[in-house]
Amino acid sequence: MISTALLKEISGIVGEENLITDQEQMAEFSADATKMARMPDGVAFPSNNEQISRILALATENGLPVVPRGAGTGMSGGAVPVQGGVVLAMDRLNRILSVDRENLVAKAEPGVITADLQQAVEAVGLFYPPDPASLKVSTLGGNIAECAGGLRAVKYGVTRDYVLGLTIVLPTGEIIGTGVETRKGVAGYDLVRLIAGSEGTLAVITAMTLRLIPKPETKRTMVAFFENVSMAVQTVSEMTRKRIVPAILEFMDRLCIDCVRAEMHLDLPRNSGAMLLIEVDGNPDLVAQEARIIEDLCGHCGAMAFQGAADDESAEGLWEARRNVSPSLYKLGPHKINEDIVVPRSRLAELVLFLDSVSRKYGLPIPAFGHAGDGNIHVNVMLDKEAPVQLENGYAIVRALFEKVIQMGGTITGEHGIGIAKAPYLAMEIPVEGIQLMKRIKKAFDPKGILNPGKIFT
Numbered sequence: 152m153i154s155t156a157l158l159k160e161i162s163g164i165v166g167e168e169n170l171i172t173d174q175e176q177m178a179e180f181s182a183d184a185t186k187m188a189r190m191p192d193g194v195a196f197p198s199n200n201e202q203i204s205r206i207l208a209l210a211t212e213n214g215l216p217v218v219p220r221g222a223g224t225g226m227s228g229g230a231v232p233v234q235g236g237v238v239l240a241m242d243r244l245n246r247i248l249s250v251d252r253e254n255l256v257a258k259a260e261p262g263v264i265t266a267d268l269q270q271a272v273e274a275v276g277l278f279y280p281p282d283p284a285s286l287k288v289s290t291l292g293g294n295i296a297e298c299a300g301g302l303r304a305v306k307y308g309v310t311r312d313y314v315l316g317l318t319i320v321l322p323t324g325e326i327i328g329t330g331v332e333t334r335k336g337v338a339g340y341d342l343v344r345l346i347a348g349s350e351g352t353l354a355v356i357t358a359m360t361l362r363l364i365p366k367p368e369t370k371r372t373m374v375a376f377f378e379n380v381s382m383a384v385q386t387v388s389e390m391t392r393k394r395i396v397p398a399i400l401e402f403m404d405r406l407c408i409d410c411v412r413a414e415m416h417l418d419l420p421r422n423s424g425a426m427l428l429i430e431v432d433g434n435p436d437l438v439a440q441e442a443r444i445i446e447d448l449c450g451h452c453g454a455m456a457f458q459g460a461a462d463d464e465s466a467e468g469l470w471e472a473r474r475n476v477s478p479s480l481y482k483l484g485p486h487k488i489n490e491d492i493v494v495p496r497s498r499l500a501e502l503v504l505f506l507d508s509v510s511r512k513y514g515l516p517i518p519a520f521g522h523a524g525d526g527n528i529h530v531n532v533m534l535d536k537e538a539p540v541q542l543e544n545g546y547a548i549v550r551a552l553f554e555k556v557i558q559m560g561g562t563i564t565g566e567h568g569i570g571i572a573k574a575p576y577l578a579m580e581i582p583v584e585g586i587q588l589m590k591r592i593k594k595a596f597d598p599k600g601i602l603n604p605g606k607i608f609t
């Protein structure tokens with residue numbers, strides 16, 4: 152429990168109006184999208200580097216936990232203040248500082264909503280590709296801290312691929328500019344890539360320089376249904392062989408298709424075992440050519456139905472099933488354990504067969520959907536968490552899934568991070584020497600362990 156004197160010092164730094172300690176007001180800062188929760192002792196809303204630096208120095212001096220927070224949409228408990236202390240809410244640092252059309256870079260503060268940056272750069276013909284599904288709510292700071300991915304990652308990469316430079320504040324209070332403002336730069340260790348994906352455990356991000364690209368001129372959306380997953384995977388392999396990299400390549404399995412059909416009353420083909428949603432983008436000639444090749448490939452690989460959107464409005468219709476898949480799954484159970492594993496995309500069919508077998512073994516439905524293009528699949532174990540046997544079986548499935556994924560050369564998390572949710576499983580993937588090195592890095596940044604404690608490592 153934080154002392155009144157310490158809270159008073161923090162209030163003196165940010166101003167009384169920028170510190171809340173009222174339990175009711177603090178409730179929304181106690182949890183993230185996982186719904187795991189722990190009440191903080193205070194929530195501070197700093198508005199500049201100096202304030203953050205002073206709070207962190209004070210925290211290091213007094214052993215006070217500090218938890219940086221964006222919009223709280225995290226899916227691994229990263230922003231949950233598991234040891235209490237002060238939540239550092241980034242809401243006031245929310246300015247887009249510049250969009251440089253000549254050098255194709257943007258500068259922004261961490262509290263900017265991702266969609267707002269995208270809109271601002273697209274207004275001048277530029278493009279910031281990282282597109283987590285939460286983009287209308289989540290912040291750039293949270294995206295960098297989690298290295299968020301999205302639908303377009305298959306062609307354009309993930310958040311860390313667009314971060315050139317950062318301003319960070321270390322847990323000991325130093326304010327550091329790291330990385331570059333140019334397209335290239337290799338001076339010293341790449342701290343930018345280290346911070347991206349560090350889940351708020353190494354430093355607080357207070358500003359960023361982001362790489363932009365020209366906005367693709369046009370896009371074309373298509374959807375194809377197959378009898379089984381192998382046929383869909385073969386189609387994806389054929390696309391690669393034809394050197395086509397779609398901007399989006401999404402997958403849904405049979406259970407997902409059945410749930411969306413039933414819940415949304417959509418006219419989706421019956422007996423369909425897999426759906427691919429495909430989008431190509433670029434210049435109009437290339438897009439038309441690639442769309443034709445993809446339609447041919449789908450036919451050649453035995454698609455039972457294929458539909459291409461002629462315009463943006465009909466493209467929206469094709470997106471309906473994919474957009475509604477997550478909520479539709481509650482038809483199969485009141486709760487879900489949602490994992491975001493990655494496997495080599497050529498082995499997607501093997502993964503789905505494995506899910507079928509563990510589903511039968513443990514008697515729980517396991518619908519899967521996600522990013523076929525990069526093998527990042529959202530595996531959902533549907534269950535009633537109030538039923539102890541189901542819960543036990545649910546976690547047995549998670550462990551079996553992680554074992555399988557690692558054995559296939561994949562990873563236990565493609566975009567949601569370790570946080571607290573996956574901390575018990577980290578050692579399944581990272582060897583002990585790797586974890587020890589990571590802990591030494593953490594210690595070098597944060598000698599007193601005050602920044603987002605209790606995350607990543609058990």
Ligand SMILES: Cc1cc2nc3c(=O)[nH]c(=O)nc-3n(C[C@H](O)[C@H](O)[C@H](O)COP(=O)(O)OP(=O)(O)OC[C@H]3O[C@@H](n4cnc5c(N)ncnc54)[C@H](O)[C@@H]3O)c2cc1C
Nearest residue numbers: 221222223224225229284290292293294296300351356566
């Ligand atoms: C409906 C929904 C859809 C989603 N879709 C996707 C998706 O497609 N792809 C994907 O990758 N994720 C997705 N997510 C997960 C989540 O949106 C992302 O992880 C996002 O990047 C979190 O951003 P946030 O601003 O909400 O961060 P928060 O949840 O507030 O924080 C996340 C982590 O970042 C740290 N952090 C926040 N700001 C800073 C800062 N300034 N400096 C240092 N550390 C900081 C926090 O301490 C925490 O560890 C989804 C979540 C939901 C609810």
